Amino acid sequence: MRTRLVTVLLAVIAAFMVIPGAAAAxxxxxxxxxxxxxxxxxxxxLEITVYEGTEGDEVIGEATTDSEGRWEVxxxxxxxxxxxxxxxxVPDEYVVPEKPGSELEVEVRPDQQRTVVFRLQxxxxxxxxxxxxxxxxxAEGGAGAGDxxxxxxxxxxxxxxxxxxxxxxxxxxxxxxxxVIFGLIIAISSVGLSLIFGTTKMxxxxxxxxxxxxxxxxxxxxxxxxxxxLHDSVADVPVLGFLLNPLVVGLVLAVxxxxxxxxxxxxxxxxxxxxxxxxxxxxxxxTIGVSLILRHxxxxxxxxxxxxxxxxxxxxxxxxxxxxxxxxxxxxxxxSVVVLVLVASMLQFTRIGKAMRAVADNRDLAESSGxxxxxxxxxxxxxxxxxxxxxxxxxxxxxxVHWQMGFHLLLLMFAGVILGGLGTAYGAMVGGLVVGLVxxxxTLWFSPQLMNVWALGIMILxxxxxxxxxxxxxxRVG
Amino acid sequence: xxxxxIISTSLxxxxxxxxxxxxxxxxxxxxxxxxxxxxxxxxxGFMLVGAYGVGVGVGTFGLSLWAAxxxxxxxATVLALLLxxxxxxxxxxxxxxxxxxxxxxxxxxxRAEFARPLTGGVYGRQSLAAGFxxxxxxxxxxxxxxxxxxxxxxxxxxLVAWALVAVALLLTWALMHSPWGRxxxxxxxxxxxxxxxGKDVFVYKMQSLVLGGVLGGVAGALLAIHQQNITPDQxxxxxxFYLWAMLLLGGAARTFGAVLGPMVLWFLLTAFDETLRSxxxxxxxxxxxxxxxxxxxxxxxxxxxxxxxxxxxxxxxGNRKEMLVNVK
Numbered sequence: 165m166r167t168r169l170v171t172v173l174l175a176v177i178a179a180f181m182v183i184p185g186a187a188a189a190x191x192x193x194x195x196x197x198x199x200x201x202x203x204x205x206x207x208x209x210l211e212i213t214v215y216e217g218t219e220g221d222e223v224i225g226e227a228t229t230d231s232e233g234r235w236e237v238x239x240x241x242x243x244x245x246x247x248x249x250x251x252x253x254v255p256d257e258y259v260v261p262e263k264p265g266s267e268l269e270v271e272v273r274p275d276q277q278r279t280v281v282f283r284l285q286x287x288x289x290x291x292x293x294x295x296x297x298x299x300x301x302x303a304e305g306g307a308g309a310g311d312x313x314x315x316x317x318x319x320x321x322x323x324x325x326x327x328x329x330x331x332x333x334x335x336x337x338x339x340x341x342x343x344v345i346f347g348l349i350i351a352i353s354s355v356g357l358s359l360i361f362g363t364t365k366m367x368x369x370x371x372x373x374x375x376x377x378x379x380x381x382x383x384x385x386x387x388x389x390x391x392x393x394l395h396d397s398v399a400d401v402p403v404l405g406f407l408l409n410p411l412v413v414g415l416v417l418a419v420x421x422x423x424x425x426x427x428x429x430x431x432x433x434x435x436x437x438x439x440x441x442x443x444x445x446x447x448x449x450x451t452i453g454v455s456l457i458l459r460h461x462x463x464x465x466x467x468x469x470x471x472x473x474x475x476x477x478x479x480x481x482x483x484x485x486x487x488x489x490x491x492x493x494x495x496x497x498x499x500s501v502v503v504l505v506l507v508a509s510m511l512q513f514t515r516i517g518k519a520m521r522a523v524a525d526n527r528d529l530a531e532s533s534g535x536x537x538x539x540x541x542x543x544x545x546x547x548x549x550x551x552x553x554x555x556x557x558x559x560x561x562x563x564x565v566h567w568q569m570g571f572h573l574l575l576l577m578f579a580g581v582i583l584g585g586l587g588t589a590y591g592a593m594v595g596g597l598v599v600g601l602v603x604x605x606x607t608l609w610f611s612p613q614l615m616n617v618w619a620l621g622i623m624i625l626x627x628x629x630x631x632x633x634x635x636x637x638x639x640r641v642g
Numbered sequence: 643x644x645x646x647x648i649i650s651t652s653l654x655x656x657x658x659x660x661x662x663x664x665x666x667x668x669x670x671x672x673x674x675x676x677x678x679x680x681x682x683x684x685x686x687g688f689m690l691v692g693a694y695g696v697g698v699g700v701g702t703f704g705l706s707l708w709a710a711x712x713x714x715x716x717x718a719t720v721l722a723l724l725l726x727x728x729x730x731x732x733x734x735x736x737x738x739x740x741x742x743x744x745x746x747x748x749x750x751x752x753r754a755e756f757a758r759p760l761t762g763g764v765y766g767r768q769s770l771a772a773g774f775x776x777x778x779x780x781x782x783x784x785x786x787x788x789x790x791x792x793x794x795x796x797x798x799x800x801l802v803a804w805a806l807v808a809v810a811l812l813l814t815w816a817l818m819h820s821p822w823g824r825x826x827x828x829x830x831x832x833x834x835x836x837x838x839x840g841k842d843v844f845v846y847k848m849q850s851l852v853l854g855g856v857l858g859g860v861a862g863a864l865l866a867i868h869q870q871n872i873t874p875d876q877x878x879x880x881x882x883f884y885l886w887a888m889l890l891l892g893g894a895a896r897t898f899g900a901v902l903g904p905m906v907l908w909f910l911l912t913a914f915d916e917t918l919r920s921x922x923x924x925x926x927x928x929x930x931x932x933x934x935x936x937x938x939x940x941x942x943x944x945x946x947x948x949x950x951x952x953x954x955x956x957x958x959x960g961n962r963k964e965m966l967v968n969v970k
Contacts, residue, residue: 367735369742437952445681446951448738449890452683452883453951456944460937464930571879575746578739586735613754620747627736628728 197247197270198236199280211250212237212282245270249282279480332608334486339604345493345562347580347600348500353555354577354592355507356426356548362524362587363537363544364434366447370455371552372574376567377458378422378553379560380466385414386473411473415557419550426549429454430542455571463567470564496558503554504593507547511589520544524587576603576616579623585636594634598622648916650789656909659796659868662803663861664904668889669810670857675886676894677818678850679830681738684725686881687745688855691717692862693872694752694767698760701767707774711863718859721748722852730847746879753874766873767866774798774867799868806864807901810857815897817853826850827895880940887947893960902958907946914942 197214214224214237224245225237239245247268268280357371385391391410398404406412433454437447481488489497511517522530523540531537559569577592580599584591599619606618626633655661667685674680695714699705705713725744729737752761761767778798784791792800817823825846828836837843866872884907892903918935921927930938956962 367738440952442951442955445679445734446955448681448735449886450948450951452886453944453947456880456883456947457941458944460941460944463937464934464941468933575743578743582736582739611755613750614756617747617750617754620743623743624728624740627732627740631732631736 197239197245197280199282210235210254210282213248213250214239215246215248216244247280254284335608336605337486338488339608340601341487341489341497342493343601343604344597345497345500345600346604347597348497348504349555349558349562349596350573350576350580350600351593351596352500352503352558353552353573354580354596355504355589356544356551357577358581358584358587358592359520359524359544359589360548361581362589363520363527363541364438365444365527366434366451368548369448369451369574370429370458371548371577372570372572373455373458373462374422374425374549374552374570375556375559375573376462376570377425378418378556379565379569380462380556380567381418381421381553382411382414382557382560383466383471383473383565385417386410411561415554418553418557422553422556423546423550426545426547426552427542429549430545434545435538435541459567459571466567468567470566472564473561492561496562500558503551507551508590508593516540516543520547521589524589572616576600576619579619581633582623583626583633585633588633588635591633591635598634644920647789648913648920651916652909652912654790654792655912656905657790657800658792658908659799659803659864661904661908662800662807663864663868664885664888664908665807665901666803666810666864667858667861668885668892668900668904669807669814670854670861671885671889672894672896672900673814673850673854673857675889676896676899677823677830678826678847678854679734680730680847680851680854681734682741682851682854683738683879683882683886684741684743684745685854685858685885686877686879687741687748688718688721688858689862689865689881690745690748690752690874690877691721692859693866693877694761694862695859696770696863696866697762697767697872700770700773701762702760707771707867711860714859714863715856718855718862719852721859722855723848725855726848726851730844730851742879742882745877745882749874749877761874764873764875766871768871770872771867771870799864803864803868806860811897811901818897822846822849830895883947884943887943887950890947890950890955890957893957895961896957896959899957899959906958907943910946911939911942915939 210229212227212235216224227235227237229235353375360368391413395408395410398408479490479492481490519535519540523537576599580595581592584595602622603615603619606615671685674682692714695717696710699710699713729740753764780794780798782794825841833843888903888907891907893899
C-alpha cells in the first residue's frame with residue numbers, strides 16, 4: 165500500500181515535468197517601461213507620462229491605461245527616467261497614497277522591460293495607513309518580550325495578483341499553481357524535519373531558522389561584488405553566464421553552508437547531548453534555544469527589512485493558456501520537482517538512503533543489523549540542513565527574505581509533516597504539497613490573512629481523525 | 643557607567659507588575675510541564691485569550707471588569723478543552739506542535755481584518771483599566787527607596803498581581819500534596835503505570851491543562867489591565883519561550899521555582915539591556931545600534947535555555963532526579 169502510494173507520488177511529480185516549460189521570455193530587444201494598475205481593481209484611463217532624467221522636463225512618451233489597467237512606453241535607450249502618474253486622471257473614488265506616491269524615478273538597464281508599479285487606495289485605506297504607525301508604537305514596550313517591529317502584513321503570504329474581474333476558473337488555476345509552488349517549497353524544507361524526527365525522535369524547532377539562514381546566506385553571497393564582477397566577465401556566454409549568475413552561485417553556497425550548519429549542530433551539540441542521555445523533552449527545549457539564537461543573530465547581522473533578491477526582482481509573466489507565471493516561479497517549480505525526485509530516488513535506491521529510512525523506521529533494529537547509526541544521523545542532518553537552505557532560497561525568491569520567514573514556514577512545515585506522517589520523508593512531501601495548496605486555495609473564499617490558519621486547521625483535523633498521518637504506519641501514539 | 647542605576651532599574655523590573663504577571667503564567671506552565679509533564683509551547687495563547695477577554699469585554703461590550711475577568715477565564719477554559727481533546731491522547735510531541743501552532747494561529751485570527759469589529763484587529767483595544775484605576779485605594783505619588791520606585795497605579799497593580807500569585811501558589815501547593823497531585827505526578831513519571839491503577843489519565847491531564855491554562859489566562863487579563871491597552875502582536879511565540887526559560891531557570895516541579903525564575907531572569911535581562919545601552923552611549927560597541935539590543939536579548943534567552951539544559955537541568959532550586967525523567 166505504502167510503496168504504491170510512493171510510486172503514484174513519483175509518477176505525479178514526473179508528470180509535472182512533462183508539462184512543456186515555455187522558453188523564457190527575453191531577447192525581444194529594446195527598452196521599455198510598462199505596468200498594470202490593478203490595485204484594488206484595474207483602472208482604465210489613467211494618464212502616465214515618462215520624462216528623461218531625474219530632473220529634466222523632456223517628455224519621452226505618454227500612455228493611458230487600457231481596460232485591463234495596462235500601459236507601456238517605449239524608451240530610446242537605457243538610463244534614468246521619471247514616471248509620473250497624472251493625479252487629475254485618477255477617478256474620485258481613489259487617492260494616490262503618499263508612499264510610493266505618483267512620481268517614481270527608475271533606472272533602466274540595457275534591454276530591460278522595466279515594470280513600474282503605481283498603487284491606488286480608497287480614501288479609507290489611506291486614512292488607516294496614516295493611523296498605523298502610532299498603533300505600532302503602542303505595541304512596543306508592552307510585554308517587554310514582545311516583537312521587535314513586526315511588519316504590517318505579517319502572517320499573510322503574498323498572494324499572486326489576480327484580476328478582480330477574472331473568472332473563478334482562472335483564479336482557481338492561478339492559485340492552484342502558486343499553491344503547488346508554495347507546497348513544493350514547504351515539502352523541500354520539511355523532508356529534513358521529518359527525517360530528523362525519524363532518526364532521533366527529536367522535533368527540531370530550529371528548522372525554520374535554518375531556512376532563514378539559507379535565504380540570508382544566498383542574499384549575502386549574491387550581493388558580493390566578487391561574484392557580480394565574475395558574472396559580468398562571462399555574462400554573454402550562454403550557459404556559463406547563467407551558472408555564474410550571483411544568485412545561482414549564492415544558492416549553491418547557501419545549500420552547502422546549510423548542510424554544513426546541520427552537520428555542525430549534530431556533531432557538536434546533539435550527539436554530545438545524546439551521549440549524556442539528556443531526555444527528549446529537554447532536547448526540544450535546547451532546539452528552541454538554538455532557534456532563538458540563530459534567528460536573532462541573523463536579525464542583528466542582516467536587519468529587519470524585507471528584501472528581495474535583486475537579480476530576479478521583477479519579471480514579465482509568461483502566458484500559458486489561462487495561466488500566467490513568471491519565469492522565476494516556473495523555474496522554482498521545475499527545480500523543486502527535480503530536487504524532490506532526486507531526494508526520493510536517493511532514499512529509495514542508494515545504500516545511504518535505505519539506511520536513512522531504516523534508522524528513521526526503527527533506530528535500535530537498524531543499529532543491531534549493522535548500520536552505523538551515528539554516521540547516518542550525521543548525513544540526515546546534513547541533508548536536512550541543505551534542503552532547508554534550498555527551500556529558504558526558493559521561498560525568498562518566491563516571496564521576500566525576512567528574518568521571521570523561517571518561523572512562519574516552520575508552522576506550515578509542522579502541519580505538513582503531521583499531515584503526511586511524522587518521521588516519513590515521503591509523508592513530508594505529500595503533506596507539504598497539501599498544506600501549500602490548502603493555504604493558497606483558501607484565499608479564493610477567505611481573507612489572505614487567514615491562509616496559515618486554514619493550514620493549521622487541517623493539521624488539527626488530521627490529528628483528530630488520523631493521528632499517524634496520510635502515509636504514517638498505524639500504531640499506538642498515545 | 644552607572645552601576646547603581648543599572649542595579650536599581652533591574653530590581654524595579656524584577657519585582658514590578660510585569661514580573662508578577664510572568665510569575666502567574668509560569669505557575670500555570672509549571673502545572674503543565676513541571677508536574678504533569680505536558681509540553682505546552684503555547685502558553686502565550688492562553689495569555690492572549692485572557693487579555694482579550696478583558697479587551698473585548700470592556701473595550702467592545704462595555705462590561706464591568708469583573709464580568710470581563712469571568713470572560714477571560716471562560717475563554718482560557720474553552721481553549722484548553724479545544725487543545726486537549728485532539729492531542730492529549732497522543733504522544734507528548736503532538737501536544738507540543740499543536741500548542742505552538744494554535745497559539746500562533748490565534749494571534750493571526752485576533753489580528754485579522756474580519757475580526758476587527760470584535761478585537762480591534764492589529765490596533766487592539768485601548769483604555770481598559772478605568773474601573774481598576776478608580777478602585778485604587780493608594781493615594782497618588784511615588785513610593786519606594788533608593789531608585790526602586792513605583793507610581794501609585796503600578797503599586798496597586800503589583801499588590802493585586804502578587805496577591806493573585808500568592809493564591810495561585812497556595813493552590814498549587816495544596817493540590818500537589820493532595821491525592822490528585824500524586825496522580826498528576828505519577829502521570830509525569832509513568833503514564834502506563836497510572837493507567838494500570840485504573841485512573842483515567844486523559845481526564846487528569848485535561849484537568850491539569852485547564853487549570854494551568856486558566857492561570858495563563860488570568861495573567862493575560864492582568865497584562866491588559868496593567869498596560870490599559872493590548873495589541874495582538876505583543877503575544878508573539880517568544881513570550882512562551884521566555885516563560886520556559888524562566889521556569890527552567892527557577893526549577894520546574896517546585897512551587898517556588900516558578901516565582902524565582904521570572905524574577906531572576908527579568909533582573910538579568912534588564913541588567914543585560916541597561917549594560918549594553920550604557921556601553922553604547924559611551925561608544926564601546928561601534929558595531930551595534932540601539933535597535934539590536936532587543937534582538938540580542940532574545941538571543942541571550944536562547945543561550946540561557948541551552949546552557950541551563952546542558953549544565954543544570956534542574957534550575958536554581960529544582961530536584962535533579964525529577965527533571966531527568968524522560969517524559970513520554
